[in-house]
Amino acid sequence: MVRRKTVRVYLVEPQKVVSDAMRHVLEQDATIEVVGTTGDPRSGEIGELRPDVIFLDTDAVELDVEEAIAACERSSPQSRVCVVSAQHRPRAMQRALAAKADAYVAKDTSPATFLEIVHLVANGDSYADPRIAGAMLRRRSTRSRESNQLSSREFEIVRLIADGLSNREIGRRLMLSEKTVKNHVSHILAKLKVNARSGVAVYAIRSGLVL
Amino acid sequence: MAILSAYVIEPQLMFLAYLRQILAEAGLTVVATSNQIDGKDIAAHDPAAIFVDLDFFDRGGPNALCKIRQATRSAAVIAFSSSDDPTYAASCYISGADAVISKRDGEESVVSSLRQALAVAPSAN
Numbered sequence: 001m002v003r004r005k006t007v008r009v010y011l012v013e014p015q016k017v018v019s020d021a022m023r024h025v026l027e028q029d030a031t032i033e034v035v036g037t038t039g040d041p042r043s044g045e046i047g048e049l050r051p052d053v054i055f056l057d058t059d060a061v062e063l064d065v066e067e068a069i070a071a072c073e074r075s076s077p078q079s080r081v082c083v084v085s086a087q088h089r090p091r092a093m094q095r096a097l098a099a100k101a102d103a104y105v106a107k108d109t110s111p112a113t114f115l116e117i118v119h120l121v122a123n124g125d126s127y128a129d130p131r132i133a134g135a136m137l138r139r140r141s142t143r144s145r146e147s148n149q150l151s152s153r154e155f156e157i158v159r160l161i162a163d164g165l166s167n168r169e170i171g172r173r174l175m176l177s178e179k180t181v182k183n184h185v186s187h188i189l190a191k192l193k194v195n196a197r198s199g200v201a202v203y204a205i206r207s208g209l210v211l
Numbered sequence: 212m213a214i215l216s217a218y219v220i221e222p223q224l225m226f227l228a229y230l231r232q233i234l235a236e237a238g239l240t241v242v243a244t245s246n247q248i249d250g251k252d253i254a255a256h257d258p259a260a261i262f263v264d265l266d267f268f269d270r271g272g273p274n275a276l277c278k279i280r281q282a283t284r285s286a287a288v289i290a291f292s293s294s295d296d297p298t299y300a301a302s303c304y305i306s307g308a309d310a311v312i313s314k315r316d317g318e319e320s321v322v323s324s325l326r327q328a329l330a331v332a333p334s335a336n
Binding site (some may be wrong): 016059 | 223226228319321
């Protein structure tokens with residue numbers, strides 16, 4: 001069995017009972033340690049503790065999303081920032097990712113998925129809630145320089161990855177074999193220069209591949 | 212302490228998991244959960260208490276509370292909100308809440324507020 005490295009998490013959550021709830025769920029995973037909490041993203045404690053991952057509730061903090069993410073980055077530049085929000089509007093996700101958040105997690109995400117996201121982001125990958133990212137990619141209205149590197153088929157697969165579909169499910173949807181889909185996904189990752197499929201939707205939104 | 216039935220309207224699943232635990236400590240058992248206000252479902256469960264997180268309703272808490280009150284007159288309705296604004300709390304009480312609890316409070320304070328609310332709510336006695 002591969003032993004996971006302990007991920008040190010910091011919570012920026014002004015609602016005390018919600019922060020208690022997040023701590024309660026996160027600490028059910030023995031490889032996650034909640035090292036601190038604050039209600040203010042400008043807290044000096046973030047810089048002192050230098051956590052691996054910061055969860056930032058942008059609905060509850062007093063700063064706007066760009067300022068809050070920038071404050072976390074200034075305090076602890078190596079930390080990965082996960083925005084947590086009740087907003088399912090694509091614009092809210094786009095703002096957070098454009099402001100360099102490493103993940104956008106909707107508040108109605110299941111506790112089990114939350115735990116997976118912590119490890120994903122701590123390992124250097126990005127995450128965009130597939131329900132919102134998929135909707136954004138379906139609404140694509142322009143093709144950027146990056147997207148022009150992709151074939152129409154590859155772009156179609158990017159949308160389905162953003163919807164959270166596996167290679168097998170994409171294959172069924174597009175009447176392709178799983179192996180063919182896997183090849184397309186490898187080409188997409190290489191062209192977009194991302195390491196994992198979870199980063200494809202984030203890259204697409206952040207780079208303006210979709211509006 | 213008698214075990215009371217609770218119906219929880221809470222889309223934030225991390226918070227819901229924790230809320231179940233807090234409610235159990237306050238002597239309540241969760242009989243149903245929902246991420247929206249479904250009047251028929253509330254009436255079918257006929258809970259002693261309803262817990263609703265008002266932060267997830269675009270048109271605001273008072274409107275959500277009116278919909279709950281249309282579904283049940285007897286249940287104690289306890290609302291959670293991130294707002295500390297007394298005017299907002301007052302409008303929630305007018306719209307049918309028996310208690311409005313701030314999510315900025317910690318667990319101890321929340322459990323204490325729950326107990327107080329249930330002690331005064333007619334259906335919970």
